[in-house]
Amino acid sequence: MKIGILAAKTGFSIQTIRFYERKSLLAAPERTASNYRSYSEDALKQLLFIKQCRALDMTIEEIKLVLETRANPENSCENVNTTIDKHVDDIEHRIAELKLLQETLISIRSTCDHDKKVKECGVLHQLDSIAEACSSNTDNESQLIC
Amino acid sequence: MKIGILAAKTGFSIQTIRFYERKSLLAAPERTASNYRSYSEDALKQLLFIKQCRALDMTIEEIKLVLETRANPENSCENVNTTIDKHVDDIEHRIAELKLLQETLISIRSTCDHDKKVKECGVLHQLDSIAEACSSNTDNESQLIC
DNA sequence: GCTTGACTCTATACCAAGTATAGAGTTTAC
DNA sequence: GTAAACTCTATACTTGGTATAGAGTCAAGC
Secondary structure, three states: HHHHHHHHHHHHOHHHHHHHHHHOOOOOOOOOOOEEEEOOHHHHHHHHHHHHHOOOOOOOOHHHHHHHHHOOOOOOOHHHHHHHHHHHHHHHHHHHHHHHHHHHHHHHHHOOOOOEEEHHHHHHHHHHHHHHHHHHHHHHHHHHOO | OOOOHHHHHHHHOHHHHHHHHHHOOOOOOOOOOOOOOOOHHHHHHHHHHHHHHHHHHOHHHHHHHHHHHHOOOOEEOHHHHHHHHHHHHHHHHHHHHHHHHHHHHHHHHHOOOOOEEHHHHHHHHHHHHHHHHHHHOHHHHHOOOO
């Protein structure tokens, strides 16, 4: 199967498939006489597996590790689980951060109703006054937003 | 004030300050006779303002827009508000995505207790079987995880 | 006057995870 | 035979910085 078909079947772009090959996430396939890549069904399965991992936001390095672990059925799957656990944790932190940011944004946004001029804009004044406060406070480390 | 002092006062690294100058986020400062950058208090305030914006996850292009808008007090502040609104929206979507991902990860993770072998690992089986299912289903668009 | 260390300068390369392009060759359909 | 569609390699670009090399500058101590 040529790369265009594989791309259509997996939903990856042709460039991304070649990129994964360069990154050793996907083995270099056979070539035709005219140097076109020729993929097996296994390559398709591998790419779909990779797709699941990417959908779970794993990095390429992490996926490489999972693929290596998976290659030997007698291996312990411990580091696969560790990878998943780490992600669950990371995502939890990220959600917390985003929620805080969301609140800050909404709070700032509430200080300007609509279509005012710059000099009257509560949003800009907020941003300025926080900056001012940080400027006069030399102890940057202890502040949330500075 | 030299760049090292400015870096210490703002919490940005020296490289980042020079990077912002290259990106036209910060005006090129005066130079000393020996070609060292020499910053004013205004540059400090500008950087602290930029810091607030970055803390709100604005991109450099967005910050540039806000700075340009801010430069003229008679301007309408509408696009500043639009920028903030867009961010609130983006973050909401991102949080929803992450929550879904979190659930998927936890669900997959629950299929492997601890220190099993690869061939018995529920996590790997899950990843595989989703990939299999996607492989036999040609209608990729309508599926959540494929 | 000389050296040492701390500071700054420019230019360039690197990170992740791809995307986009140019320019060349190949295959397929009519 | 030719045109469209496909593939190839190589390279540059994206974002928001970070890290390095190699050179120049400045202040302090001897």
